[in-house]
């Protein structure tokens with residue numbers, strides 16, 4: 001399979017340097033995350049022709065896309081997958097039961113609450129210059145048997161999206177994906193959103209070019225009516 005380097009638990013080491021960074025990105029450019037995400041959600045994403053990203057959903061954005069009048073506290077640490085287009089051009093918002101695979105095979109190094117659900121931090125089998133590639137899947141409800149230390153393979157389901165919180169949730173269900181290099185000996189206890197957003201030991205990557213996703217970028221209205229809890233009057 002192309003798309004990523006097979007791991008088998010062994011850390012692959014590359015030479016340090018800018019050129020190697022480009023090489024690593026080139027390797028990751030062939031990631032099949034988008035294909036595996038679609039394969040895990042054959043009904044939900046059956047009509048998907050492209051993902052649609054509001055600018056505030058993109059890496060480094062300072063905009064709260066669900067609340068456009070307020071800025072983010074720190075530049076967005078990753079990418080929010082939330083909305084897709086059907087062949088007719090109609091937009092669909094992902095349901096909270098969307099099944100989520102890992103970005104790459106890896107090991108669960110931490111699971112911690114976030115403001116919508118649980119964030120799953122994974123350490124992957126790619127290393128360079130003492131840094132290990134990590135990912136974070138944010139706003140999820142992890143698979144019931146998933147534990148810290150577990151190995152997860154590429155095609156496994158690791159989580160569903162977290163269900164909306166409260167009777168009038170202000171933020172729709174969505175998958176946040178962060179990719180970052182981290183010193184290999186970093187304590188997992190340091191892995192949280194404060195560290196991702198502001199600690200210089202974290203080297204964030206823009207996930208968008210690395211996911212094998214068809215997409216467009218356009219301004220999206222926040223569809224407030226879609227976020228009511230089940231059973232609530234419209």
Ligand SMILES: [Zn+2]
Nearest residue numbers: 078079080176
């Ligand atoms: Zn996000």
